[in-house]
Structures are given as C-alpha cells and as structure tokens.
Amino acid sequence: MNAMKLPLLDLKAQYETIREEIEETVLRICSSQRFILGPEVSELEEEIAAHTGARFAIGVSSGTDALLASLLALEIGPGHEVITTTYSFFATAGVISRVGARPVFVDIEPDTFNMDPGAVAACMSSRTRAIMPVHLFGRCMDLDPILEMAGERGVAVVEDAAQSFGAVDANGRSAGAMGSVGCFSFYPSKNLGAFGDGGMVITDDEALARRIGMLRVHGEAPKYHHRLVGGNFRLDSLQAAVLRVKLRHVREWTDARREKARRYRMLLEAAASSEGLILPQDCPGHAYNQFVVRSPERDRMRSFLEDRGVATEVYYPLPLHLQECFGSLGYREGDFPRAEAAAQSSLALPIYPELTLAQQQYVCTQIRRFCGS
Ligand SMILES: *Cc1c(COP(=O)(O)O)cnc(C)c1O
Numbered sequence: 381m382n383a384m385k386l387p388l389l390d391l392k393a394q395y396e397t398i399r400e401e402i403e404e405t406v407l408r409i410c411s412s413q414r415f416i417l418g419p420e421v422s423e424l425e426e427e428i429a430a431h432t433g434a435r436f437a438i439g440v441s442s443g444t445d446a447l448l449a450s451l452l453a454l455e456i457g458p459g460h461e462v463i464t465t466t467y468s469f470f471a472t473a474g475v476i477s478r479v480g481a482r483p484v485f486v487d488i489e490p491d492t493f494n495m496d497p498g499a500v501a502a503c504m505s506s507r508t509r510a511i512m513p514v515h516l517f518g519r520c521m522d523l524d525p526i527l528e529m530a531g532e533r534g535v536a537v538v539e540d541a542a543q544s545f546g547a548v549d550a551n552g553r554s555a556g557a558m559g560s561v562g563c564f565s566f567y568p569s570k571n572l573g574a575f576g577d578g579g580m581v582i583t584d585d586e587a588l589a590r591r592i593g594m595l596r597v598h599g600e601a602p603k604y605h606h607r608l609v610g611g612n613f614r615l616d617s618l619q620a621a622v623l624r625v626k627l628r629h630v631r632e633w634t635d636a637r638r639e640k641a642r643r644y645r646m647l648l649e650a651a652a653s654s655e656g657l658i659l660p661q662d663c664p665g666h667a668y669n670q671f672v673v674r675s676p677e678r679d680r681m682r683s684f685l686e687d688r689g690v691a692t693e694v695y696y697p698l699p700l701h702l703q704e705c706f707g708s709l710g711y712r713e714g715d716f717p718r719a720e721a722a723a724q725s726s727l728a729l730p731i732y733p734e735l736t737l738a739q740q741q742y743v744c745t746q747i748r749r750f751c752g753s
Pocket of ligand 1: 577
C-alpha cells in the first residue's frame, strides 16, 4: 500500500460535512453583532441540559473554567482537599491548586485508565471537600461507589467530563449528569468541539447553578453589584452558535467513533494476542474521544508509525503527581504504579467520525507489521 498521511484528528473532514449550516449560523451572528452570552448561549444551555438530562446548564469559557467555577461555587479553598486521579489532563488538578486547596491523587484501575474507586476511601480525611473523577478518553466510569462514599461523607462530586460529551454509563446516565456538577470542554479536539475555547457546567442543584452563573460574570447580581469574587468565564455567541449546529450531529458522530473502535479491534486482534499490544476495553456507552492502546514498545511503535505517515499522541507522558509544579505535595515515583506504567505504554491512534476504512486498514497494517504478525 502507498504511504498515507494520517492526522490524529481531521477537523477539516468534519467541517466539510456541516459547512453550509455553520456558515449560515456564523453570518447570522455577524449580522446581529451580539457576541457575549446572549440568546445563542441560553439556547445552547437548554439544549445541553436536555441532551444530558441535567436540570441546569451554564455555558462558560473553557473546560478548565467549568472546573474552576464549580470549585469556587462549592466554596472549596485553602485547608481543603480534593481527591482526584493522577492520570488526566493537567487542568483537573490545576484548578484544585488554583483555588488554594490540595489535590490528593489516587491511582487508576488497571484496565480502564479511570480512577480506582477502591483507592478513594483511604484518602478521605476531615479536610476532604470533593472528589473529582475524570471520565478519561470518552469512557464513562462507574460512579456509583464514588457517589455512595461522597453521599455518606457529605462531600461533593465534581465530574470532569471534558473528554466524554455523549458518553453514558451502564445504566444510560450521561457522563457529567451524576455528580453534584459535571464539567464539559468544547476545545476543538473534544467530541463536541467549538471553533475556539468553550465549556459548560451541568447540575441539578439550583443554588449551585445560580452561583456558577454569577461567578462567570465576576460574581455580579445585579449588574455592578458583586456578591462573590468570580471571573470572566463567559461563553461567546459565535461559539454557542457553532456548538448548536454540531450538537445536532453529535449522536451520529459518537456512533461513528464507536464503529471505528470496533473496526480497530477487529483489525488488530491478531497483533493484540501475539505481541503484547493491549487494546482498550470496550463498554457500551464509550464515546471514544481517544482510542488508546498500550505497548511495551510504545516509543519505538510511535516512531515506526510516524515514519509511515501515521500521527499518534501520548496521553499522558507524565502523571500529575510527578509534575514539577506539584513537587511540594511530596509524591514520589512509584507512588502510583498503574498510572506510571500507563504513562510509559499508552498510545492514542487516530480516531474521528470521518476516518475511512482504507485509512484504518493502513494504520492497522503498519501496526501489525511493527508487531511482526
Ligand atoms: C480538555 C480537558 C480539560 C480542560 O478543558 P479546556 O477546555 O481545554 O480548558 C480538563 N480536563 C480534561 C480531562 C480534559 O481533557
């Protein structure tokens, strides 16, 4: 087969399928010259609430700000601890530090890359104010054990569902809609991606929703009267309008991602059984923001694929407990062996709804070649 050039994600291919709808919408916003919050944002909030089954949705400026505003609304700050996974994007733990609280890390489960609920109980202390589970790579984790523990202790559950818009758990509940609050990111590479930054908080708690709505406009209510110290966490109309168009397609895109995952499994089965290649565990509501395999030869495999035109990515090369900025927390290498092993072995393959069969066959042929099967 001829060499192909294959990106990790091809947003242009997706744009071509919705170009007319988007351009019409964007021109409408240009004519209105109404850019900040406004009716598009309110409509999007209602649609996201309906889509996820949450009572309230508050559009914000990014996934990071969704998490930050949630912690501020829950009044988490100095002297408090928030338990989270060490294997996630930096923002998950960054926001905990930014409000002055202490991130308390736990290891991941061996098979899912998600936080090990069994490890959470041992980390609970009188200072624990929240648990922040992450539905990593689009896989909705089973939150029941965590919700139960949090309920008993009266601590909040802040779901980082940044990578999992459209994912559901075994009981059909949406990622983000189970905890005290759920946070989404609309960063372009997420399953529902804007044309820039954006985010959303969902919750069933009316008082929290009101506080988050206030915090996103510097805590003001009414105008120029500030009850809380918030920030500029606003979502803009152009992003909301683009997201409303994309939301109409997101179920079909999630199905397409699942279909690509199924194909990868089929095409990589032989390599997986022979050469230590581990494929991600499937589960019914997985939204496959990423398809992450593991290999003891990860770095060699990555450059082999790169030489043959296939882009891949390492999510994540260094767990959070080993990040330089968290040095003062006192964690050491070896503290969370499963996350550390995942950081050494995981590799994300190209996955997006428009990925063609020929492209996937090309990727898998190269991987099989690398594995010598
Ligand atoms: C993307 C992401 C975020 C942050 O979202 P932004 O919109 O980039 O601020 C937070 N947590 C996780 C797990 C993410 O993947």
